Amino acid sequence: MANPTVPKRQLGRALQELREAAGKTRDEVALVLECSASKISRIENGHVGVRSTEFAALMDFFKVPADQRKGLESIARDTRKRRPRTTYGRSIPDWFRRFVSLEESASEVRIYTGELVPGLLQTEEYTRAVTEANPLHAPNDIDRLVRARSARQARLVSDHPPQLWAIMSEAALRLQVGGREVMLRQLERIAETARLGHVTVQVAPFTAGAHACTGLDFTLLRFADDVGVDVVYVEDLTSASYLDKADDPQRQAYVLVWQHLTASALSPKESLKLVNTVRREL
Structure with a gap:
């Protein structure tokens, strides 16, 4: 549907x-x-x-x-059509369901993360380790939450994938979520996905110092019917904010800092080199 x-x-x-x-x-x-x-x-x-x-x-x-x-x-x-039911629907909080729907419809997804690898690039093992580390997730929901993230990732290899532009801090590469073996496979996944024609991956290195997004994760969603207008999604521990008005100065601020972030991060080629360097160092 x-x-x-x-x-x-x-x-x-x-x-x-x-x-x-x-x-x-x-x-x-x-x-x-x-x-x-x-x-x-x-x-x-x-x-x-x-x-x-x-x-x-x-x-x-x-x-x-x-x-x-x-x-x-x-x-x-x-x-007025209803979305089909999923096996993981009830495990996802109401404030996140809207994001899942928007992400599914977006023609372009741009993400910045500071400590963790962006969800769309995570391996199942990495996702499970992150999910289990959060005491707010009920044990019975862990499997469903992992499946939900995998379902979101499936669109990247579909016939009509979105353009994905992911920027992450070097900290996301070096934080050993799940242990050494999990991180080795996670870094391999990043490198593999970065080679897809519709995916761009950049890393903000430690040597770049502070930047406007330090300590702040956010996502920009763009839709084919709204050229130049992004929905900004900002998540905290128990809720999220959606900024989607074209003339909203808060929304425009996120777009501006994204532009600065792309300039200060390593190029995709240099970013891939850093990913491989971290892999060798593990």
């Missing part, structure tokens, strides 16, 4: 354009749907879909022509 994330974003943007063309405010639209203005904001930002009755009311309110309405109605139906 198709991921409803993309049609939600498409419909939300179309509804915002219709509202603005009609000269209406979100408060006025909220009155039509008998809901809050914050819900209209969530609809326009692609966070939630609309029911069939809500869609019809909006089309009437905006006086949308029949031919345009037909195309939008197809998108609206797609937003």
Whole structure:
């Protein structure tokens, strides 16, 4: 079943354009749907879909022509589709499920990590060691969480993979998660994945010193229907933040520091050399 994330974003943007063309405010639209203005904001930002009755009311309110309405109605139906159930769904917290859905739909994923290898590059053994080290994960959920990460990685070798650009601190290469043998295989995985045409791997070496992302992990997600607009995902221990408004200065700050980080990190070629050096030193 198709991921409803993309049609939600498409419909939300179309509804915002219709509202603005009609000269209406979100408060006025909220009155039509008998809901809050914050819900209209969530609809326009692609966070939630609309029911069939809500869609019809909006089309009437905006006086949308029949031919345009037909195309939008197809998108609206797609937003109401349910994602297929997985064996690991309940083990993933609600605040992370949205990220999984967004990542699955993204055409480009850019990640910076300071201490750990990015999840999309992790071996199963490495993932298990990281997961088991967190006391907040129930023992019964460990296997499901490991499978969930493996499922996310599968898209990298699919027929239509996203562009992946991963930057990690040298610390992520040297922290012995799971022990020497696990790290040897993990470093091999990084080197193998870095050779894929749609994957770029860079390392921020210790010799580069401090940078704007020191102590901060984050992910930028870009979508084919939103050229130049990134969703910023920042995770902490028990929750996460999503910055997805084009004019949000906080979102723009992450984009700016990413640009500086790419310049200060080693080139992909030099990064691969460092990965191999760490492997030999283990």
